[in-house]
Amino acid sequence: MLVFTHFSHALITLSLFNIHQQLSIELPSPLQSFTFAQVSAQDDNETSPRLWVKRDDLIHPIISGNKWRKLAGSLTQSERLPQRIISFGGGYSNHLHALAYTCHKLGIPFHAIIRGDYSGRLTHCLRDIASWQGECIWSTKINYKRRHDSDYLDALQTQYPDALIIPEGGASIMALRGVAQSVQELTQQLHQTLTHQRNLIITPVATAATLAGIIQGIAQAQQSGQLTQTDILGIAVLKAHSQESDDYLVQSTKDLLCTSTHPRPSWSINLDYHTGGYAKSS
Numbered sequence: 001m002l003v004f005t006h007f008s009h010a011l012i013t014l015s016l017f018n019i020h021q022q023l024s025i026e027l028p029s030p031l032q033s034f035t036f037a038q039v040s041a042q043d044d045n046e047t048s049p050r051l052w053v054k055r056d057d058l059i060h061p062i063i064s065g066n067k068w069r070k071l072a073g074s075l076t077q078s079e080r081l082p083q084r085i086i087s088f089g090g091g092y093s094n095h096l097h098a099l100a101y102t103c104h105k106l107g108i109p110f111h112a113i114i115r116g117d118y119s120g121r122l123t124h125c126l127r128d129i130a131s132w133q134g135e136c137i138w139s140t141k142i143n144y145k146r147r148h149d150s151d152y153l154d155a156l157q158t159q160y161p162d163a164l165i166i167p168e169g170g171a172s173i174m175a176l177r178g179v180a181q182s183v184q185e186l187t188q189q190l191h192q193t194l195t196h197q198r199n200l201i202i203t204p205v206a207t208a209a210t211l212a213g214i215i216q217g218i219a220q221a222q223q224s225g226q227l228t229q230t231d232i233l234g235i236a237v238l239k240a241h242s243q244e245s246d247d248y249l250v251q252s253t254k255d256l257l258c259t260s261t262h263p264r265p266s267w268s269i270n271l272d273y274h275t276g277g278y279a280k281s282s
Contacts, residue, residue: 016076023105025068028185029056052190054182066179066210067098070170073178073213075102082164086111086156088147091123095169096134104132111135111160115144171207173256179213180220187226198229205234205269208249212256219262232267237274 020027034051056065063071075081085108089096096112103110110133117138118126126136146152147168156165166172186201201218205211211234221227236249249269257264 015079015081016072019072019075019081019106023060023063023102025060025063027059027181028189029054029059029182031055031186031189054186056182062101063098065094067095067170069178069182069213070095070172070175070209071099071102071166071178072181073175074164074166074170074172077174081106082108082162084109084111084160084163085166086113086160086163087166087170088113088115088144088168090115091118092125093169094125097125097128099166099170100129100132100134103134109133109135111137111163113137113139113144113147115139115141167207169207169209171209171252171256173259175209176213176216176256176260179210180217183214183217183221187221191226198231199227200231200233202233202235204237205249205253206237208234208252209256211267211269212253215253215257215264215267216260216262218265219260222265223262230265232265234267234269235273236269236271 019025032053032055034053036049036051056069059065059068085099085103087096087099087110089112091114093112096114100110100112102108110129112129112134114126114136117140118136119138122130129136153165157163201214203210203214211232214232218227218230218232222230234249234253249271253267253269
């Protein structure tokens, strides 16, 4: 958890509470339990495996899943909401879709820098962004590759001096605080189980922000004695990740955790179960 003075922490907590009310965010998200059919009858409750799914898809019908977790950290990094927000993504970006709706409801001007030109064939995602008064800025794929370049970002900030620039997918260090909240919820919802048994948390990995936030949240919970040994397994969701060195996602995760001072729990990333990429299998 980031450390604030009592005064600023209270302001930011109040701000997040007000945002939740304005957006009708439902937290904590529920847990859904599953049983394993192959577990034999003689296995007792203490030794048999148990599975829960953290239903972050029920947080909000539009701002669902890890999208809100990451946005919450970015929106509350100061005592006031941003005057303008800029972010990046493709024509089907769930991140941009959730962010555009959030900005619309909070009255924040939003600019979406889109990879490619969809002006002649807007996707459902882009049509929604336009209907929520978001501006779509078409970017060539070559120029889009500069989205992490400091000179490019400095020029963008000069063009929009009042803007908060959120990286693609919401993958910023500030996003980790919002993701870590899901771990706090888990420790409260499954306190007895998580405290006394070894645990494994599994999460998808695209930009690595959710994975990094969970690692940070687990580290904090273990240091405070709320958790025993808990391992984290990330599953790469993009086909391209399986064609790159393991170092890409691993390094992205480490970069996001660069300011964390807590001892890190055991974590790893599996590249073999992307099933072809987003929405390629069901």
